[in-house]
Amino acid sequence: MKIGIVCYPTFGGSGVVATELGKALAKQGHKIHFITYSQPTRLDFFNENLFYHEVDIRTYPLFQYPPYELALASKMVDVVKHEKLDLLHVHYAIPHASAAYMAKQILLTEGIAVPVVTTLHGTDITLVGKDASYAPVVTFSINQSDGVTAVSEDLKKDTYEHFKVTKDIEVIPNFIDLVRFKRQKKDHFKKAICPEGEKLIVHTSNFRRVKRVEDIIRVFHQLSQTIPVKLLLVGDGPERSKCENLCRELEVCSDVRFLGKLEAVEEVLSVADLFMMTSEKESFGLAALEAMACEVPVISTNAGGLPELNIHSETGFLSDIGDIDSMTQQALHILDDAHLPQFKANALARAKTFDLSVILPKYENYYDKVFRQVNQPMGV
């Protein structure tokens, strides 16, 4: 198939999923056309089936806000027509689903019917999408998509609860490439970070408020009073300086390192003993899956789709949002050498159920179904 993929190209779960999906589909022989405002971060290798089309955003003194959605819709029209795409797959409802709707209507006036699949990723529903400033457009554009997928059962449930969505939503969970994400031998790195054999906790995120990274620092502070431990924080975002200040206040700076944005996150995960995800909302928790693939157990909240990934007292533990004491006790249990190897093995076993080879055919079958529905209307 010839597929156009629209996503946010920067660091962030939805962009990562979209890019990895496109790369995997290209390896299967599909022609994949990325349509984004800049080169997706993980679009980092050459494949004869991968193409990249940049959205041109023209500004004008009159525009306080350049109309990105219009530029994107125009680009989609152009790429569908000239590359003869079979399907558009847009990731993150805002504004991609409504731009796709506009592109589809324009193409119909020229006799071209291109099916649109929208994948809901989380905050496009649970946070931003719910807001009255976007909700009517989000509802409309989900209902107008030819196919809708969500990355967890919980996100599907949330979508039906908060929007008047009449479309069937197919749950296709996120996936992991176990060839890339696997535990590597990085003893020198572990030695440099934990010279006295301390246990290592890792967190990766975009440091938005919803991630509650300060909770991780508070848990770490309590833990460090009981066992020798270090903390690596990977990523960057609006809450980072608050987190740095909290480290100073709790006097844990010498044991905590902020690494900023990293490409090779699997190298850091390879030396970790525990991964923490304290989010107050999380539709899936891709970063936790990446950790599990590298044999790292997870302590997470029980928010959103996290219980569908992290199995309580098997691959790690679930806690109520903000329950610092419970998370500290859970961390002490996992980091005990009598328990750690089993948790690590369980984390890897669970990650394998989300392997790319398991999930990719689900997308291919879904594309096929939607394509046939649009090109062969019912009753024919």
Ligand code: GMT
């Ligand atoms: O977590 C974020 O803030 C980024 C966001 C995104 O759209 O890039 O992530 C969402 O999509 C990911 C991929 O499907 C999911 O793994 C994350 O759980 C989800 N984030 C939230 O629901 C907060």
